[in-house]
Amino acid sequence: MPAVHPDHQPSKSKQTLDYRAAEGFAPEADAPAVETPANVRREWTLVGLGLTALLAIVVCVVAVVALVTSDDRAATPATVAAPAAAHADPGATPAPTLAEAKGVAFEKFSRVDPKLPAVPAGAVKTFKVDVFHHVTQVSKDLAPTEVWSYAVNGVKYRGSGASPPMVVNEGDTVDFTLVNGSTTSMKVNLPHSLDFHSAEVDPGTHYGDLAPGKSMHYRFKADHPGVFMYHCATQPVLLHTGAGMTGMFVVKPKGLPAVDRELWATQQEFYIGKPGGQADLGKLKAKQPDVIAFNGYADQYKDKPISVRKGERIRMYVLNAGPSIWSAFHVIGTVFDKVHTDNGTASHVQTVNLAPSQGGSVEFTLNDEGTYPFVTHAFGDMVKGALGVLKTRHAPAGHGH
Ligand SMILES: [Cu+2]
Secondary structure: OOOEOOOOOHHHHOOOOOHHHHHHHOHHHHHHHHOOHHHHHHHHHHHHHHHHHHHHHHHHHHHHHHHHHOOOHHHOOHHHHHHHHHHOOOOOOOOOEHHHOOOOOOEOOOOOOOEOOOOOOOOEEEEEEEEEEEEEOOOOOEOOEEEEEEEEOOEOOOOOOOOOOEEEEOOOEEEEEEEOOOOHHHOOOOOEOOEEOOOOOOHHHHOOOEOOOOEEEEEEEOOOOEEEEEEOOOOOHHHHHHOOOEEEEEEEOOOOOOOOEEEEEEEEEEOOOOOOOOOOHHHHHHOOOOEEEEOOOOOHHHHOOEEEOOOOEEEEEEEEEEOOOOEEEEEOOOOEEEEEEOOEEEEEEOEEEEOOOOEEEEEEEOOOOOEEEEEEOOHHHHOOOOEEEEEEOOOOOOOOO
């Protein structure tokens, strides 16, 4: 039973959650937050692209028929059209570049510390979470985008799209306060909420919307160890989670052995709309992210590797915050000795399979001095920014990054 703070009246903001609506089945639910003339145009553009793709498929079929019926393939005009048809990709609108973002003010990139935060002191673990809207890049060559983020106990990652992890021990009581923009500097102009996958509470009461400036408070007990997702559950939830509102909630199991280093990596997708504007709901629905990043910024740990030591025991806490793409988490040059995920405990693991919202911890040592990339082994996703590097202190120069 969650202990609900007497001052808090979450029922004021209580509403029925409708995840179906967020998946695009009820377009009217999308209207308040996102329906602008630009987005309507974009929707029609997507419809247009879809029709173009359909036409391309027809052309492709005609081409194949022509190929199998023609004796002289090179002379068949339809064979010229076929390669173009193969590249038709509805929904794949290219992301605006930094050069296309002239006049848009945005935060300077700031590398996110990958060291796992400590469990807060005290018998009860207190988390004061605040919401803020900000404009930041999530990839160095692409246009800045509006990101909606959580600040946790005063820590906020300006200059990236990440939100901080919260870390507790199994069995801890969590005292949680959510403020939807504590000051005007947080620039919140929409309702938001927070859904803990690690809590066992009534979602209708605890995960309901808060109007800008409002707050809620309750307690819950973290009885299940694991690496959980937290996220905004406000409609359309696809947009809110795709605009940055996700993070990692770690519940360390009882009796967890100490290791030399604990790191965290949240895999997260970004769908860039107009430079400096909201995330692109069309791309979100089409599952066509422009960027897939660890800890809110493409390739940040490739450009500046995470420093580690040869032979030390490393535990990485990994979350796939999605919202829509699977993760195949892998560290090149090692094998995970021990893995704890939603899928169970395992030894001798090369790659961890994480559905959107799933997380886990992986343990390993790096036996040689060197540079060890960590990636999603879904390489079409990795090239969008889901690549980092662990580099030992005396790694040979000129290798890797
Ligand atoms: Cu939200």
